Amino acid sequence: MHIQSTFRAERTTVEGTRVSAMPAGMQPAPVTFYPADELIYAQGDTAGPLYMVEFGTVRICRVSADGRRQITGFLTAGDVFGFEAAGQHDSFAESVDGAGVRVLRPATGQEPTATILQMALRCLARTQQQLMLLGCRSANVKMASFLFDLSEQQGDRRVVHLAMQRNDIADYLGMTFETVSRTLRFLKDEGIVRLKTISAIEILDRRALELMCE
Amino acid sequence: MHIQSTFRAERTTVEGTRVSAMPAGMQPAPVTFYPADELIYAQGDTAGPLYMVEFGTVRICRVSADGRRQITGFLTAGDVFGFEAAGQHDSFAESVDGAGVRVLRPATGQEPTATILQMALRCLARTQQQLMLLGCRSANVKMASFLFDLSEQQGDRRVVHLAMQRNDIADYLGMTFETVSRTLRFLKDEGIVRLKTISAIEILDRRALELMCE
């Protein structure tokens, strides 16, 4: 939203930005800016380099043959993505709200597989955690967990910022955007959250939110 | 079922069995047999060694605080499991039907991280694939995909063997075991499969099954 409108520029290369620490054995590379909804890599592209988010949010998606989209993850500053088992990407990555992304190149003479393994394992753990979320049936619980995770990720701030829109949340949680709206309304009616703006959600009762996730 | 009743023995160590190839940089270790439903490692156990399935089926599970169980994967011969980002397992592994498991120890003087990374990435890809499954709404489609994957895994044989029982399938697909029954009945009524026995499903119309998965 706000970010989207302030960064109206075409994709640009920003030198010198250094938000997050470089992983061991990796060479610094320039940051590339992707405006909202821009593709970073496509399904079928040859995989190879890893990417690190410097700022903004990136979504990793898959589409099934019937056109349905599943978002397998939202990534923010410091997160690494681009892992592939085969030689080709079978997911694709897009900027959500205008994101800065840095390509990670292995430093010459180094073997950073240990570092990469660490990052891949974190990615795996996160994906498995999301499996639990999708497996549980209640839409309200899904949304509560989503907000709680987001809040944690943003440093337990009282006001959570939603970088993505309802549609994205829906495809992430495996429900429709109407249901996203309704679950937010439910949480509001329960006095657990307050919608300051459309993308800023104030957590009024963190305890209750946590209890919902169980 | 059958396997369970033939292998009534306590957990034993079988020497010399060598069903699948040893990954590069790994030392052979004896095969341990786990009877049906026996724990291989628990949630909270210190992680470290990797395991490879030699025969039988292993399930990886998580339980949420409200007691719900999510099975994040079924593993068969040749599959490797035990990956953890942190020092502790936050999933647990159990034998489904009586399984032989081999601990993988890094060969001395070698750095098998490249091999391990490869395996972890395959595990990640599979988990993401399952995310797509759980995200799609129809129970019938979930079951169709499950059967199709299983058939593929078992070498496209006409008769698919279900090593796990309905309860396990339900917790894997995020539904109840009653619904598992009903979806199987649906596929039967459509003339797509035939239930030879309770654990042997004959695929009558592979084309239709594939179309359902899309």
Place this chain on the structure above:
DNA sequence: CGACCTGTTGATTCTGCTCAATCAACGTGG
């Protein structure tokens, strides 16, 4: 201002969960 996009809300439908009964297979003990 009007077109458009995103989000919210309402009405209706339908899928899958819950509760419950029944059945088949198996093991046990009289």
Place this chain on the structure above:
DNA sequence: CCACGTTGATTGAGCAGAATCAACAGGTCG
């Protein structure tokens, strides 16, 4: 050998929750 209990699977009835379809509100941009 048969009555009984247990466990896993199937099936049915009723209901709750989420999807679908549709209308509408608010904001942004041309």
